[in-house]
Every structure is written in C-alpha cells, then in structure tokens.
Amino acid sequence: MNEFSGILSNAARERLGRTEIGEMISLSAKHGAISFGAGEPSPEMFPVEEMSEAIREALREPDVWGYYHDDYGDPSLREWIADRMFRDGLSPSWVSARSILITNGGGEAVNLASGALIDPGAVVLVESPTYTESLLTFRARGAVCVSVPSDDEGIVPEELERIVSYTPARFLYTIPNFQNPSGRTTSAERRVRILDVARRAGIAIVEDDPYHYLSYDGPAPESYLRLAGDDARVIHCSSFSKIVAPGLRVGWMTAPPELEDIFRSLRVSAGLGRPLAIQRGLRRYLDRVDFPGRIERLRSEYRGRRDMMTELCRRYLTPVGVRTNRPGGGFFIWAETPGAREGFSSRDFARRAVERGICVVPGTAFYPSGGGERAFRLSFAKSSGEAMEEGMRRLSRAFADEV
Ligand SMILES: Cc1ncc(COP(=O)(O)O)c(C=O)c1O
Known part of the structure; x- marks a missing residue:
C-alpha cells in the first residue's frame, strides 16, 4: 500500500x-x-440540559437547515460576543459584531490567521514552551517556528527584541493568560513592551486567549487587543470550549477590519460556514444563563x-x-x-x-x-x-x- x-x-x-x-x-x-x-x-x-434544550429550539428555526449566507457566522451570537468583550474590557473601540468571525473552536481561528499570514518558509515567532497543536498548524502551512524564550512573567521582551533584530517574522503567537502548557501569565508591563517591539518590527500578534475567564486570583491583565487600541495589529482568538463545552466547537476570532475580505475568503475555503443550529442554540443558552x-x-x-x-x-x-x-x-x-x-x-x-x-x-x-x-x-x-x-x-x- x-x-x-x-x-x-x-x-x-x-x-x-x-x-x-x-x-x-x-x-x-x-x-x-x-x-x-x-x-x-x-x-x-x-451545561448538558440547558444546551440540549436551547439547541432543540434552534433546530425548529427554518433557516438553520439551509446554507447560511453570512460567512462570519450568526449575527446574534457575534453581537453577544462583541458586547461581552466590550463590557469585560477586552476590546478597543473599533471592535463590533462585524469584526467577530465564528470558528470551529479557537483552534480554527489560529488556523485562519495562519492562512492570512504564512507563506511556506515564513518565520513565526512562538513563545516557548507553547501549545503543540498550534505548532502543528503553523508547520502544516510551511512556517519556520522560532522560539522566543519566556520565564515566570511570560515572554522576555529583550529576547523578542534580539530575535526580531535579525529574523524577519510575520507574527508572534502568544497565549498570554494561564498559558498552555506552562500556566504562566505575561505581566501587564511586559505586554506593553512586547507590543512596542512588535510595532517597531512591523509584525502582527496572534493572541490566543481561551483561558481568559478562568482566572482564580483576580482578573487577567489587559489583552493585547485592547492595549494596541487603534493600531489593529492584533488578531485575537478565543473560544467557548473552556467556559461552555469543547464538543460544541464554537470559537471566534476578532479580525482587524483591513483583513475582513481575506478572512471571508479563507472562511469559505475552509468549508463555508460553521453549523448555524449550534450557534443559535448557544446564543439562546447565553441569553438565559447568568454568565458572570x-x-x-x-x-x-x-x-x-x-x-x-x-x-x-x-x-x-x-x-x-x-x-x-x-x-x-x-x-x-x-x-x-x-x-x-x-x-x-x-x-x-x-x-x-x-x-x-x-x-x-x-x-x-x-x-x-x-x-x-x-x-x-x-x-x-x-x-x-x-x-x-x-x-x-x-x-x-x-x-x-x-x-
Ligand atoms: C492555547 C489553546 N489554544 C487553542 C485551543 C483550542 O481550543 P478549541 O479549538 O477547542 O477552542 C486550546 C485547547 O486546549 C488551547 O489550550
């Protein structure tokens, strides 16, 4: 064979x-x-009972059975996400439901970001250690992954500065909060410095943040997305996997406006949309649950x-x-x-x-x-x-x- x-x-x-x-x-x-x-x-x-009921109800909506024509996903779920992100201080003012792209878990958000930014042979900077599956995603697209050392406070900005001075890279991939696998969180002070290095080097930041809400000793520091403000160089990826259930496969990306059309095409090429019944069911569930x-x-x-x-x-x-x-x-x-x-x-x-x-x-x-x-x-x-x-x-x- x-x-x-x-x-x-x-x-x-x-x-x-x-x-x-x-x-x-x-x-x-x-x-x-x-x-x-x-x-x-x-x-x-x-939340097995509540989600089952919500999805059963969503399945009675006629349009969930056909192709759906908004490639970014269900607008009502995207509104909920944009509103939540704003209220929780995660997003700068340019983020609205329009910038939210529903994905097959946060993993697909990282994959779509890779599709927009990686050519074979391109360098991706990864804090190390890092999430294995994302390394696989970058490699599958032909990237050369270069480690940026981190310590207990997260990525070491001086190391990043040193590496970008001789390596032309496309983006820095980072999991700033309660990182997989190290459990570390990049401190607020370091985030400001890392963003500054990225700005000067002209590279993007792919911020993978599925653990944001699972903070046990006080809130997570300000997101890169928010810190960057109008400098929309951050692609923020997140997910309902850890806070609702991973089997639903619902995550999202906050996509910079400049990349909207590119992500629309990548979304289509990655298999049209994502199941609408699940998105509608999730939105019904989120409307009923006391989220905080x-x-x-x-x-x-x-x-x-x-x-x-x-x-x-x-x-x-x-x-x-x-x-x-x-x-x-x-x-x-x-x-x-x-x-x-x-x-x-x-x-x-x-x-x-x-x-x-x-x-x-x-x-x-x-x-x-x-x-x-x-x-x-x-x-x-x-x-x-x-x-x-x-x-x-x-x-x-x-x-x-x-x-
Ligand atoms: C850092 C990180 N990113 C992304 C994911 C993917 O999660 P999902 O695709 O289920 O949202 C995980 C899951 O373990 C993760 O730890």
Missing part, C-alpha cells in the same frame, strides 16, 4: 506526524492510567482543583526534586526537574510513568525545535479528590526512580 508515497505534499510527508499529546492520551487509555494529561474541561461542568454567575462557579471549582494539586505537588513532588509553579488560572501546572540524572528525557519518563498508571505530557511536546527535556505538564482540570492524590503518589514514585 504505497499508492500515496510519490504524491504526498511536503507538509504531509515531513511535518505531520502523530502529536505527542495524542500519543500520550492513547497510551493513557491503554494502561488505564490516571490522567493529568488532557487539557480539557471537566464533564461535570458541561457561571464564570464564578467555574472559577470556584477549578480554583479548588488548582489549590489541591499545588498542595499535592508540595507534598509529593518537591521532596523528590521536582519544581512546580502555581498558575493564576487555566488548567496547567508546569513541572521542572533540575535534579534529574544526566541524560534524563521527559519523553522517556512520561512513557515509563504511564505504564505505572499516571499520564503526564512531556515538555518536549511543546517546543518547536529542542527543549523541554527536563519538564512536563500537569493538568488539574479533570482530576479531583482521591484520584488526584493517588495520581500524585504514582508520579512521585515514578520520578523517584529516575534520580
């Missing part, structure tokens, strides 16, 4: 192997492991899990030499293993750990070209109670055998 070997695209042949996260999740299922792997919301938080109240409930639940996991890290991982952080929101804790033996590989460690019943994602999954050998990602989103503690015990034992 080699029918395709001579006709595969370069992207398919060279750049589209199986992702590390996908691999770990299937190994986790195979070994029946406790999972700190998947970065997805906890199913108890899905829902966000508070999510925060309270996940804050509890964050607190429990950070405490368990202190109890089980610190004594064996694993250093962990305390994220201000989101789903992820970043673990570093400075004391591990020479030649330690997070990739091999994760495979041995999953055989011992605990799944984590190795740090190597989150770098475009080397890095993360001494780090791994822990997710607290889907784990609680005794299972979380047992997972930590297993992780601690698995790691203790490595040092």
